[in-house]
Amino acid sequence: MATGIRDKVAILGMGCSRFGERWDMGAEELMVEAFLECLEDAGIEKDKIEAAWLGSAMIFVNVGLSALPLPMALRLPNIPVTRVENFCATGTEAFRGACYAVASGAVDIALALGVEKLKDTGYGGLPNMGSNAGPSRFLQMPNITAPGSFAQLASAYRAKYKINRDDLKKALAHVSWKSHKNGALNPKAHLRKEISIEQIMASPIIADPLGLFDCCGVSDGSACAIVTTPQIAKDLGKKDIISVKALQLALSNGYEAQYNEWQGDHFVTTDICSGRAYKEAGIREPREEVSMMEVHDCFSITELVTMEDLHISPRGGAIKDVMDGFYDREGGLPCQVDGGLKCFGHPIGASGIRMLYEMYLQLLGRAGKRQLKDPKFGLTHNLGGFPFMNVCSIAIIGKYGA
Amino acid sequence: MAGIVSFGAYLPRLRLERMGIMQSMGWLAPGLITAAQGERSLCYWDEDALTIAVAASRDCLVGMDKSKIDAVFLASTSLPFADRSNAGMLAATLNLKEELSSADFTSTQKAGTTALVAALDTVRAGDKKQVLVTASDHRLTKSSWFYEMWFGDGAASLLLGKENVIAELLGSHAVTLDFVPHYRGSHEKYDYNWEERWIRDEGYMKIYPQAISGLLKKTGTNIKDVAKLCYPCFLGRAHGEIAKALGAAPQQVAGNMHAEAGECGTAHPLILLVRELEQAKPGDKIIVAGFGQGSDALLFQVTDRIKDLPKRSGVSGSLARRKPEKTYTKLLKFNELIETEMGIRAEVSNQTALSTLFRDRKLILGFVGGRCQKCGTPQIPSQRICVKPGCGAVDSQEDYEFADQPAKILTYTADMLAVSVDPPAFYGMVEFEKGGRMMMDFTDCDAKAVEVGVPVKITFRKKYFDRERGFTGYFWKAVPQA
Numbered sequence: 086m087a088t089g090i091r092d093k094v095a096i097l098g099m100g101c102s103r104f105g106e107r108w109d110m111g112a113e114e115l116m117v118e119a120f121l122e123c124l125e126d127a128g129i130e131k132d133k134i135e136a137a138w139l140g141s142a143m144i145f146v147n148v149g150l151s152a153l154p155l156p157m158a159l160r161l162p163n164i165p166v167t168r169v170e171n172f173c174a175t176g177t178e179a180f181r182g183a184c185y186a187v188a189s190g191a192v193d194i195a196l197a198l199g200v201e202k203l204k205d206t207g208y209g210g211l212p213n214m215g216s217n218a219g220p221s222r223f224l225q226m227p228n229i230t231a232p233g234s235f236a237q238l239a240s241a242y243r244a245k246y247k248i249n250r251d252d253l254k255k256a257l258a259h260v261s262w263k264s265h266k267n268g269a270l271n272p273k274a275h276l277r278k279e280i281s282i283e284q285i286m287a288s289p290i291i292a293d294p295l296g297l298f299d300c301c302g303v304s305d306g307s308a309c310a311i312v313t314t315p316q317i318a319k320d321l322g323k324k325d326i327i328s329v330k331a332l333q334l335a336l337s338n339g340y341e342a343q344y345n346e347w348q349g350d351h352f353v354t355t356d357i358c359s360g361r362a363y364k365e366a367g368i369r370e371p372r373e374e375v376s377m378m379e380v381h382d383c384f385s386i387t388e389l390v391t392m393e394d395l396h397i398s399p400r401g402g403a404i405k406d407v408m409d410g411f412y413d414r415e416g417g418l419p420c421q422v423d424g425g426l427k428c429f430g431h432p433i434g435a436s437g438i439r440m441l442y443e444m445y446l447q448l449l450g451r452a453g454k455r456q457l458k459d460p461k462f463g464l465t466h467n468l469g470g471f472p473f474m475n476v477c478s479i480a481i482i483g484k485y486g487a
Numbered sequence: 488m489a490g491i492v493s494f495g496a497y498l499p500r501l502r503l504e505r506m507g508i509m510q511s512m513g514w515l516a517p518g519l520i521t522a523a524q525g526e527r528s529l530c531y532w533d534e535d536a537l538t539i540a541v542a543a544s545r546d547c548l549v550g551m552d553k554s555k556i557d558a559v560f561l562a563s564t565s566l567p568f569a570d571r572s573n574a575g576m577l578a579a580t581l582n583l584k585e586e587l588s589s590a591d592f593t594s595t596q597k598a599g600t601t602a603l604v605a606a607l608d609t610v611r612a613g614d615k616k617q618v619l620v621t622a623s624d625h626r627l628t629k630s631s632w633f634y635e636m637w638f639g640d641g642a643a644s645l646l647l648g649k650e651n652v653i654a655e656l657l658g659s660h661a662v663t664l665d666f667v668p669h670y671r672g673s674h675e676k677y678d679y680n681w682e683e684r685w686i687r688d689e690g691y692m693k694i695y696p697q698a699i700s701g702l703l704k705k706t707g708t709n710i711k712d713v714a715k716l717c718y719p720c721f722l723g724r725a726h727g728e729i730a731k732a733l734g735a736a737p738q739q740v741a742g743n744m745h746a747e748a749g750e751c752g753t754a755h756p757l758i759l760l761v762r763e764l765e766q767a768k769p770g771d772k773i774i775v776a777g778f779g780q781g782s783d784a785l786l787f788q789v790t791d792r793i794k795d796l797p798k799r800s801g802v803s804g805s806l807a808r809r810k811p812e813k814t815y816t817k818l819l820k821f822n823e824l825i826e827t828e829m830g831i832r833a834e835v836s837n838q839t840a841l842s843t844l845f846r847d848r849k850l851i852l853g854f855v856g857g858r859c860q861k862c863g864t865p866q867i868p869s870q871r872i873c874v875k876p877g878c879g880a881v882d883s884q885e886d887y888e889f890a891d892q893p894a895k896i897l898t899y900t901a902d903m904l905a906v907s908v909d910p911p912a913f914y915g916m917v918e919f920e921k922g923g924r925m926m927m928d929f930t931d932c933d934a935k936a937v938e939v940g941v942p943v944k945i946t947f948r949k950k951y952f953d954r955e956r957g958f959t960g961y962f963w964k965a966v967p968q969a
Contacts, residue, residue, distance in 0.1 A: 208831040210904055215835030220843040224851050224950075225868065225962055227914040227928040233902035237915055241898045244939035293901040293911070343866050343874045345924055349898035349916055472898075473916060473926060 089365040092485060093188040094329040095318040097311045098127025101442040104306035104430035105275040112141070112148045112202040113158040115307040119435075120159050120198065127311040128321065131159065134311065135192035137166040140179030140199035142433040142469075144170070146212050147202050155198060172469020173381060174334065174478035175199060176308065176437030181332050181478075183312050193317055198309035199439075201432030210303060211433075232292035232300055234471040235384040239294050241349030242390060246401045254294055256404040257385035258285040261298050263413050264382065264421045268428025270454040275302040275430030299385040304430025308438035310445075315485050326485035327448050330366035330462065333358045335477045342473040352468060354477035355394035359466075362479040363396075368462065372397050375418060375481075376460035377447060379440035381468040382425040391466065392420075414455070422447065422455050433469075437478060440465035444482050461487050489610045490652035490787060492617060493796060495546025496643040496761045497539050498748055498805035500931055501812045502526040505636045511815040512631035519631065527749035528639040529812060530625050532821040532908035533930055533948040536565040537573055538961065539642040540623035541580045541947040543754075545890070546804075547619070547644035550797030553581065555648070557615035558588035560606050562598040562622040562753045564671070566591060567959045576961075577621060579852035580947050582888055588615065592753075598622065599643075599753035600777030603785060604659050606647045617648040624752025627822055629677050635818075637721040639749025643757035643802070653796055654764060654773065654787040658706035662698045663781040666690050687725045691778065695720075695729045698782035699774060703733075706786050710734045713786075714771035717741040717759035719778060721750045747806055753777070760787075762802040769793060820908060823952075833906040837953045839960055849886065854945065854963045856923055857884030865889070865922035889945065889963075893920045896941045896967065901934060917943055917965045928964040936969035943967050 100123030102115045110118070124131055139155040141147045148154035152168035155161070169178040176199030183195035206212050211231050216223040243253055262282050268274040280298060288296035318326050335358035341347040359371070368374045380395070382388035389407060392398040397418060398406045406412065412420035423429050423443035426436060444463030446452040462483040469476040509523035530539065540561055559581075561574035568576075574589035592602035599622030606618035623642030628634040668686040669678040695718055703710060716739055720726040723745060730740040741759045743750065751758055760775040767773065767789045776784040800808070819825040849855040850868050857869025861880035864873060869884045899915030906912075913929035915937075929937065930948055943965035950962040 206831070210832070213832045213835045213906065215837045216839070217836060220840035221847055223837070224839070224844065224847060224960065225925075227926060228905050228907075228912060228951075229914060229926065230902055230904045232904055233900045233912070233914065236900035236902070237898035240900065240915070240939050289903075291902075291904050339870070339874045340876060342926065343924060344864070344876070345918055345922055471926075 090184060090188055090332045091330050091365055091367065092315065092328045094184040094312050095315040095485060096327045096445055096482065097129070097194065097313045097318055097321065097323065098123045099310045099442045099445050100126060101273060101308040101439050102306050103273045104304045104432060104439070106204050107305035108204070110305070112200050113154060115202065115305060116155065116158045116198060116200050119307040119309045123309045123311055129194065129311070132162055133194050134161065134164060134196045135194055136164055136183070136186050137161060137196040137198065138179040138182035139166060139168045140170070140175040140197070140434040141168065141201060142170050142172065142175045143201065143203065143212055145217060146206050147434070148200065172476045173383065173433055174437060174467040174469045174476045175434045176439070177465070177467050177478035177480055180310055180438055180441065180480065183310070184329055184332060187312050187314060194311060194313045196309060196311050197438060198307065199435035199437060200307040201434040202305050203303050203432060204305050229471070230292065232295050232384060235387050236292040236295045237349060238390055238472050239386045245348055245350045248404065250294065252404065254286060256389060256407045257299055258282045259407050260382065260385040260388050261285050261427055264425040264427035267414055267422055267455060268424025271424050271429060274424040274428050275304045276424065276428040295384055295386065301383050301426035302428065302430040304432045306430055306432035306435045306439065308435040308442050310438055310441060325449055327445055327482055328485040329480065330483050331362040331479065331481040333362040333365060333479045335361070337474045349472065351390045352394045352472060352475065352477060354475055355391055355466065355468060358477040358479050359395045362481055366462065366481040368481070371395065372418065375462050375464050377422055377444065377457055378418065378420045378464045378466065379423065379425065379443055380420060380466040382421055382427050383431060383468070387468060388421070391468065395466065419457055422452070422457065437465065437467050441480060441482060448482065448484060488652055488655045489607050489647065489649050490655040491645050491764070492648040492651055492653065493547050493551050493646040494644065494761045494764050494801065495543050495549065495799055496641070496758055496802045496805055497542035497546055498528040498639070498641040498802070499530045499534050499539060500808050500810045501529040501531055502809050503529045503812045503815065503818055507813045507815040508636055516631040519633070519636065522633050522636045525746035526811065527636060528641055528751070529818055530640040530821065531931060533964070534625070535567055535949055535959070536563045536623045536625040537567050537576060538948050539625065539640060540577055540621045543623060543642035543644040544577060544581055544619060544621045546800050547646055548581065549799045551646060553583055555617045556583055556587070556619050558606070558609060558618040559583065560590050560592055560602040560618060560620045562592040562602040562620070563624050564593055564596065564598065564753055565625045566593060576852060579848055582849070582853035582855055595779035596753055597777035597779030597781065597783055599755070599757050600775065600783035600785065603645065603757065604661060604783050607656050607659065610647050610649055617646055620645045620647060622754040622757045624754050626752050627676060627824065630819065630824060634678070634680065637745070637750055639751045641748060641751030641758055642754045643761045645757060651792055652790055653793040654789045657708070657772070657786040657788055658702060659783065659785040660698055660702035660705050661781065661783045662694060662701065664694060665780055666694060667780070683722060687722050691720050691722065691725045691729060692732065694782050695776060695778060696732050698776055698784040699733055702774065702784040702786055708772065708786060712772055713739060713774055714767070715739060715741050715763045715773045717756060717763055717773065718776040719743055719750050719755040719759065721745065758802055764789070764793070765801045765803055767793060829906060837951050837960070838956065839953060839958050851962060854888065854890040855886050856889050858887035859883045860885055865919065867923045867925050889919060889923060894918060894943050894945065894965065895920070896937065896939055896943060897924065898939065899929070899937050901937070913937055929967060930964040931966045933969060936967045941967050
């Protein structure tokens with residue numbers, strides 16, 4: 086009988102590069118920046134790492150195929166390295182690979198590293214895939230962009246809950262406003278400027294109803310984690326041990342995209358994935374028990390509806406919670422404390438691990454000006470793909486034994 | 488008896504005001520003012536001779552049994568492929584059976600009537616029950632030229648057969664003459680035109696009368712007994728004088744639709760014929776003639792059955808579905824006659840895997856999905872395992888046509904980031920009322936008409952053009968119904 090991942094794996098160390106338009110660095114140098122911090126934090130020599138997982142998503146503008154760029158950049162000693170890709174859940178997938186290796190007893194110490202170099206395309210936004218999306222998909226899918234894909238949530242959410250356009254737009258503006266406030270406190274964030282609700286509301290439309298400030302940064306960056314067992318972490322002299330409480334994934338199967346039931350207003354996968362994650366972590370009342378979250382706020386509307394799929398806000402109740410400041414840094418359940426994808430930035434392959442990095446810093450009391458009071462559980466969430474066909478990943482970490 | 492079983496037509500909804508051309512280019516070509524009246528039909532950026540042929544053919548096949556069609560003829564001088572059966576593509580979009588003859592009729596402006604004659608000959612030969620003839624044109628001209636004003640884009644379609652005939656063929660007559668009012672070399676983009684006065688005097692005024700009087704003689708018909716004469720002629724005065732030369736009164740001549748659409752190439756005689764059929768009474772005799780390197784003339788007599796034909800859009804419906812357009816530069820951009828900056832985002836690989844296209848042909852060209860024979864759920868694309876939760880039947884899908892299914896908008900956006908010839912790009916999830924849904928591009932879209940729950944109609948359009956390889960890719964899009 087499976088018993089889940091809870092408290093079987095500890096985070097020995099973490100590192101994260103500065104995110105942003107890193108004209109100064111390629112993917113290889115960004116990996117080194119994150120890795121050196123991580124290795125120092127872990128307090129081990131790199132030859133103790135027995136296996137590694139590399140996450141990178143946009144291969145044609147990034148490191149390319151195979152896992153080779155990781156051992157080549159970090160000069161790892163001929164260990165097994167695997168490259169994973171699963172849309173925006175890529176970073177969390179790399180972390181999951183490393184955790185499962187440790188939990189299975191196959192290795193004692195494993196590395197998970199995510200990296201993305203997006204700013205070598207020559208234009209804004211994510212790369213346009215064209216026929217590289219796959220020869221069959223190319224023939225039938227609209228020329229869909231990320232903002233255009235997620236913007237559709239707004240149309241369906243408004244229709245379902247009979248919300249007028251302005252009320253939703255204001256709530257979306259609050260989502261971004263809050264993340265900009267948080268990002269301003271983060272020295273590693275891509276966007277470090279507070280902006281007003283009025284500025285957000287007046288920003289040019291990208292994909293109706295989303296404006297420029299409803300969209301997250303397209304960034305370069307890397308983040309990594311070294312994981313081991315709680316016992317080895319103790320043996321290595323770690324006092325405050327941060328352990329993995331839950332690691333879950335849920336993927337669409339065509340139900341949303343092809344079967345006439347889902348109304349287009351939320352994420353079926355997140356709804357299911359979060360339920361499984363809370364069960365694995367032993368959390369019964371997420372609204373009370375989860376201390377903080379880093380969710381996949383690729384667009385403000387994504388964050389808003391995700392609050393319901395995570396069973397934090399009731400169905401149709403996210404707008405009220407957002408406007409009440411429940412998800413602000415001073416609120417009941419602080420969300421995007423590090424600025425989120427919105428302001429920390431979104432180098433796809435690195436994002437899942439960057440979210441864990443913030444939770445890890447917060448749990449260890451190392452989050453500086455952003456530090457929350459005595460957090461217990463931190464939840465991270467990624468949503469890759471489209472509202473109608475996606476990959477959802479959720480991780481929960483906390484103090485060992487909590 | 489052989490004749491017309493059904494008819495249909497399609498004009499793009501955009502109507503460019505000819506004065507718009509004058510206002511943009513009159514400084515260069517002040518003579519344009521003499522032709523700058525009325526409006527011409529204009530293909531949207533994702534329409535071409537094939538897509539409008541598909542639209543006209545679907546209109547023609549309303550209420551018809553597609554399984555009876557044994558051949559498809561497509562006439563045009565502006566088809567997207569020089570070597571790939573365009574008629575074969577048309578047949579695939581209509582999801583006709585594979586055991587079918589198909590042929591493109593091209594290289595002359597009379598190709599529409601020539602295809603019609605060939606189709607009727609085929610039907611009379613008896614081997615094939617019904618033949619679908621569709622003529623369509625989307626001709627390009629250089630900018631700032633009278634022909635840019637005279638031409639329109641449009642298509643018409645006729646189903647020919649021996650049963651349930653709404654207009655019986657009484658006879659046809661053909662003339663072939665190497666008279667060249669204009670020509671277009673094999674690899675040229677534009678026509679080269681000779682002087683209109685010569686075209687009028689030696690062409691229209693002589694060749695039409697030769698073909699039509701030949702037809703009258705052959706069928707023993709007195710011109711006075713003909714209700715309508717349908718023949719294109721973009722020279723307004725000559726149009727009337729041809730009838731006069733034949734001894735016909737002005738009211739016997741079908742208008743050339745210059746004011747509201749312009750001349751639609753090979754499709755034009757068929758468009759004029761369809762327009763007359765829409766208002767014809769049983770017993771009416773109608774002559775249709777085309778003009779190119781010679782002329783074809785055909786005489787039909789309308790039967791009682793015309794009253795039973797199910798309602799269709801036709802020419803009158805197309806004319807009513809009109810969106811005025813003043814901006815001349817849209818004609819230039821939609822037809823790729825000017826080079827505009829589209830950004831690096833547009834520099835994407837769009838190679839078509841022909842093997843994939845063939846495997847997926849029913850979906851891509853026919854918009855055919857599946858319906859599970861176990862649970863009855865329609866789904867698109869069709870996959871081997873049924874999508875309905877709890878069903879999961881394997882290899883249970885039967886073909887299911889989605890193109891004519893009622894549908895509505897479930898989600899949508901207007902995207903300014905996506906590369907588009909006419910931003911924003913509208914797209915969203917389209918839900919079919921009887922089951923099935925798909926993320927689809929929207930087209931012919933008015934921003935105000937787009938909202939959750941709004942009904943859509945499904946239309947066949949260009950999806951992409953692979954400039955590097957000269958390949959046009961097509962798929963189906965949703966048109967929100969205001």
